Amino acid sequence: MSIFRPRRPPPGPLDYTRQTWMRLVLLGTFVFLYAPIATLVAFSFNDSKRNIVWRGFTTKYYEKALANEGLIEAFMNSMTIAVLSTVISTILGALTAYLLWRFKFPLKPVYEGAITLPIVIPEICLGVAMLVFFSRIGWPTGLPWPFNLGQITIAHVSFSFAFVAVVVRARMANFNPELEAAARDLGAGEWAVVRDIIIPHMRPGLVAGALLAFTLSLDDFVITFFTSGPDTVTFPVKVYSMVRFSVTPEVNAASTVLIVITVAVTVLALWIQNRQGADKSG
Amino acid sequence: MSENDPKPIIRINGLSKHFGAVAAVDDVSLDIMAGEFFALLGPSGCGKSTLLRMLAGLESPSAGAILIDGEDMSRVPANRRPVNMVFQSYAVFPHMSVLDNVGYGLKVTGVPAAEVRARATEALELVKLDDLGARMPDQLSGGQRQRVALARALVKRPKVLLLDEPLSALDAKLREAMRLELVNLQETVGITFIIVTHDQEEALAMADRIAVMDQGVVRQVAPPAELYEFPASRFVADFIGSVNIFEGRVSEARDGVITIDAPALPRPLVVEQDKQVATGAKAWVAVRPEKIDIVKAGAGPLTETQEEAVNTVPGVVEEITYLGDLSIYHVRIAEGAEGLVKIAEPNFDRATNRPFTWEDAVMLSWTADAGVVLDS
Numbered sequence: 001m002s003i004f005r006p007r008r009p010p011p012g013p014l015d016y017t018r019q020t021w022m023r024l025v026l027l028g029t030f031v032f033l034y035a036p037i038a039t040l041v042a043f044s045f046n047d048s049k050r051n052i053v054w055r056g057f058t059t060k061y062y063e064k065a066l067a068n069e070g071l072i073e074a075f076m077n078s079m080t081i082a083v084l085s086t087v088i089s090t091i092l093g094a095l096t097a098y099l100l101w102r103f104k105f106p107l108k109p110v111y112e113g114a115i116t117l118p119i120v121i122p123e124i125c126l127g128v129a130m131l132v133f134f135s136r137i138g139w140p141t142g143l144p145w146p147f148n149l150g151q152i153t154i155a156h157v158s159f160s161f162a163f164v165a166v167v168v169r170a171r172m173a174n175f176n177p178e179l180e181a182a183a184r185d186l187g188a189g190e191w192a193v194v195r196d197i198i199i200p201h202m203r204p205g206l207v208a209g210a211l212l213a214f215t216l217s218l219d220d221f222v223i224t225f226f227t228s229g230p231d232t233v234t235f236p237v238k239v240y241s242m243v244r245f246s247v248t249p250e251v252n253a254a255s256t257v258l259i260v261i262t263v264a265v266t267v268l269a270l271w272i273q274n275r276q277g278a279d280k281s282g
Numbered sequence: 283m284s285e286n287d288p289k290p291i292i293r294i295n296g297l298s299k300h301f302g303a304v305a306a307v308d309d310v311s312l313d314i315m316a317g318e319f320f321a322l323l324g325p326s327g328c329g330k331s332t333l334l335r336m337l338a339g340l341e342s343p344s345a346g347a348i349l350i351d352g353e354d355m356s357r358v359p360a361n362r363r364p365v366n367m368v369f370q371s372y373a374v375f376p377h378m379s380v381l382d383n384v385g386y387g388l389k390v391t392g393v394p395a396a397e398v399r400a401r402a403t404e405a406l407e408l409v410k411l412d413d414l415g416a417r418m419p420d421q422l423s424g425g426q427r428q429r430v431a432l433a434r435a436l437v438k439r440p441k442v443l444l445l446d447e448p449l450s451a452l453d454a455k456l457r458e459a460m461r462l463e464l465v466n467l468q469e470t471v472g473i474t475f476i477i478v479t480h481d482q483e484e485a486l487a488m489a490d491r492i493a494v495m496d497q498g499v500v501r502q503v504a505p506p507a508e509l510y511e512f513p514a515s516r517f518v519a520d521f522i523g524s525v526n527i528f529e530g531r532v533s534e535a536r537d538g539v540i541t542i543d544a545p546a547l548p549r550p551l552v553v554e555q556d557k558q559v560a561t562g563a564k565a566w567v568a569v570r571p572e573k574i575d576i577v578k579a580g581a582g583p584l585t586e587t588q589e590e591a592v593n594t595v596p597g598v599v600e601e602i603t604y605l606g607d608l609s610i611y612h613v614r615i616a617e618g619a620e621g622l623v624k625i626a627e628p629n630f631d632r633a634t635n636r637p638f639t640w641e642d643a644v645m646l647s648w649t650a651d652a653g654v655v656l657d658s
Contacts, residue, residue, distance in 0.1 A: 181340050182373035182431075184360045186387030186438065196390065200377040 037259065044252035061249040062257075071254055074238035081149050081234065082217040085156035090210045092157065093164025094202060098194075100165070101172040116166065118159035127226035130155045134227065141229055148232050155227045156217040163216065164209030171205030211269050215262060291316040291441060291474050292337065297346035298498075299332050306332040308498035309346070314442075314476060319468050321489035322478045325521065329498040330478045334444050337476065339363045351441055366435035367444040370451070372427045374419045374434075380406070381415035384433045405437035408467070425456050436471060445477040449484060461487050482522045486510065494518050510570075515658045519568040526574070526623050527656075528567045532559045540655050542567055546616060552592045554650040559657060566656040571626035573652040576611055579643040594647040597623065599640055604629075609636070613644060 011018035047058040065071055100112055118126065134151050142148070175198070183197045199206075221236040228237055235258065242251050290313040299307040307329040314320045322330040335341040337348060339360030348355045355363055366387070375383050382389075385402035389395070406412045409429040419427060428448060435443055448464070449457045465488050468475045479485050485492045486506040493503045494517075502514040513519035516527060528551060530544035535557075542551045542565055551567050559565060579596060600622055601612035609629055612622040625646060631637075638644055 176371055176373060178369040178371045178373040179375060181335075181338075181360075182367070182369055182434075183375075183386070183390075184340065185338055185365075185367045186434065187361045187391040188386075189361055192390050196386070197375065200375075 040252050041256050041259070044249055044256045046249050046252075049248060050246075061253040065250050065253040065257070068250065070233070071235075071238055071242075071250075074233045074235045075254075075258075077149060077152075077232060078218055078235035080146050081153050081156060082214050084146075084149070084153045085160060085217045086210050086214045088153070089157045089161035089164050089213045090206060092161040093209055093213070094168050094206060096161065096165040097168035097172055097202075097205075098198070100169055101175070115162055118162045119166070123159075123220075123222040126155075126159060127223040130158075130223060131226040142231070145231075148229070151227045151229075152224055152232060152234065155223050156220060159223065160213040160216045163212045164206075167209040167212065168202055168205040171202055175201055207269055207272070211266060214265065218258070218262065289316050290314060291318075291351055292476075293347075293349040294333075294337075295347045295349070297333070297336065297348065298344045299329070299336060299341060300344045305329075305498045307336070307343075310495075310498075310500050311346075312493060312500065312503065314474060316474055317472055319465065319475045319488060319490045320477070321485040321492045322476065322495060323482060323485040323492050323521075324480065324495035326480055328495040330480075330495045331446055333495070334367070334446055334476065334478045337442070338365055338367045338444055340367075364441040365444055366438050366440040367446065368428070368431045368435050368448050370447045372424075372431040372451075374422075374427050374430050376419050378419075379415065380411065380417050380419070380422070380430050383419070383430055384415075384437055387434060387438045401437055402433075405433040408436065408470070409433045424451055425460070428452070428460070432467070436473070440473060442474045442476060445475060447478055447480070449479070450481070457484075464488060486522070494521060496521075512654055513568065513656070516566055516568070516656055519654070519656060524571050524624055524626070526569045526571065528569070530565060530567065532561050532563050532565050532655075535559050535561060539650065540565075542655065547595055548616075549594070551653065552650045553653045553655050555655055557655055559655060563657065567653045568656055569648055569653040571610065571624040574623070574625045574646050574648045576613070576625045576627060576638075577645050577647075578638050579645045592650050593653070594645060595623070596643065596645055599638055599642045599644055602636075602640065611638075611644075613646060615646070 016022045043054075044061060045057050045059065046054055047060070048055040096115060100108070100115075105111075130151075139151055143150070179197055179201070180193055183193045188196060219236055220234075221240065224234050225237055225240075228234060233241075235254075239251055239254065242248070292312070292314040294310055294312040294314075297307060297310045298305060310329075310333060322333060324330045332341055336343050337350075339355065339358060339362075343356060350364060375386065378386065381399070381402050384405050385398040388398040388401060393401075403412065403415065406415055409432050411426060411429050411433065414422070414426065419430070422430065428451075432448075445464075449460055452460060461484060464475070464477075477485070477488065486509075489506060491503060491505050492509050494501045494509065496517055502509060502518045504512075504514075509518065510522055513522060513525075519525045519527065528542075528544040528546060530542040530547075530551065532540060533543045533550060534541040538554060538556050540553045540555055540557065540559060542553065544551055544567065553567060595615050597613035597615040599611055600614050603610040603612070607629060608626050611625045611627065613625060615623050623646060
């Protein structure tokens with residue numbers, strides 16, 4: 001046993017994380033990314049009507065936000081739409097990815113390109129298109145909740161399933177086809193192969209895609225703005241209308257709640273995935 | 283062994299597989315006997331894997347029929363065939379434990395859970411992995427993963443086990459150990475094994491019979507020793523082991539002795555072989571490197587083998603490849619002759635006492651029964 005503590009070796013040429021300049025760049029990046037959010041959260045506790053000067057700590061704007069019925073309703077709408085569109089677009093996206101991975105058919109490259117169109121088309125165009133489409137086919141309005149959210153949900157699914165499809169398709173690209181052949185050889189039919197082999201392999205892609213779809217739906221403004229009516233205000237649209245009068249700490253408080261929910265969902269999803277990883281090695 | 287039980291378990295009749303204009307497997311007919319360890323050997327792209335996949339039902343034939351145990355399997359899908367396969371990548375399901383992997387083939391066909399567990403455990407014992415049932419595949423070594431793949435296929439008690447290049451992903455030492463183990467395993471379970479390999483050594487070491495394939499066609503089917511000693515064509519001679527081939531014309535064929543005039547050699551070659559050849563026909567003589575004796579030209583009395591040897595050729599040592607147990611001498615037999623003759627000599631003495639060295643004049647000799655006459 002030595003009485004000397006072993007000295008840490010100097011950083012090697014590829015030990016970027018141990019070099020001062022790299023750490024400064026990293027710090028700068030984090031400040032740039034998170035300072036605005038930190039400010040938003042901090043000022044949600046500011047005891048002042050105007051969001052400019054710090055006047056002391058309070059939670060009264062949280063109470064005010066929770067008591068704001070319009071805001072709560074918008075929030076519930078947003079969550080409902082997000083959950084619905086996540087479920088639908090994850091299923092559709094996974095099916096699309098499976099189709100693209102599994103089969104060869106004429107005009108497949110065209111189809112593959114068309115799938116990614118909703119990702120590249122400017123949201124404003126998609127929004128206008130949705131508005132025109134729904135009024136042209138005479139989509140019924142004034143339906144009871146939650147059926148009145150149908151338009152927005154459909155609009156959200158139409159662009160977020162493409163993201164799911166792309167993510168899941170990428171995951172399937174490194175699938176070893178011998179796994180499928182092995183399952184078949186061992187007696188598995190078509191459906192058993194999908195259930196026992198393909199879906200478990202897809203799972204990380206499905207989780208990532210679903211998370212993506214959920215956040216896309218939750219914070220979408222442009223497309224929602226064009227497809228929402230007076231009864232179907234979502235959270236971002238509501239915040240926008242509140243901000244038009246003044247940026248009160250109430251908006252900050254509501255936004256903070258949304259950030260907490262988003263972070264919580266992400267952490268939950270990561271935790272589920274890690275737990276599965278731990279099961280694998282445990 | 284095949285001699286005791288000559289009933290064919292697999293009959294392949296005029297089997298072909300076309301990919302577009304290319305025939306991956308071209309009109310192959312084969313009988314594989316029950317309990318046999320059969321090898322499909324050939325260079326990559328020769329169609330051996332495609333043939334195996336057609337037996338498994340993973341590829342559908344363009345023409346021809348496959349009969350397994352007397353039943354026509356051409357229209358039977360992979361999941362209902364009485365054969366199982368060990369894949370080249372092992373294809374162990376990464377999200378299932380070892381025990382679940384092995385039990386999968388039983389579970390998916392509706393075998394009760396208790397029986398699945400019992401039989402999977404038994405299969406793991408067979409491949410000596412019984413204490414690793416709870417492990418996940420990413421915690422296993424390559425060799426262990428292969429055992430999982432073996433157990434998973436054997437647990438279904440197939441009539442035939444198909445192995446697609448099972449040893450190619452293992453390192454040299456392990457590969458050699460696994461060869462023996464596969465042979466022992468096959469003797470224990472008594473199931474017909476069909477192995478696909480590009481490694482001739484592997485095929486020679488393990489198989490009861492070998493089919494050599496090239497460009498979708500079976501070139502020769504024979505037991506290992508026969509394949510090595512009496513190849514049917516230049517392709518087979520060259521593919522199995524190392525060989526010297528001399529081209530010439532038959533000058534005489536009588537009483538089981540064939541004499542061939544080879545322009546590259548100073549004297550005609552004499553081969554003792556019962557083979558129908560027409561005088562004047564083009565022919566090749568194949569001689570294995572280890573069957574050629576090499577001595578320094580004009581040195582000392584002749585050895586016993588040299589006295590018997592009827593084929594002698596002078597030459598000059600151009601290259602020496604030292605392989606530890608053997609040395610390969612590459613000898614130029616005539617000024618301007620094409621190619622070098624390879625001679626393999628065991629290194630009885632230490633290499634520092636090598637009897638001859640570069641540029642030495644040597645005398646090569648081999649007996650009449652060392653070579654083989656080939657007509658294609």
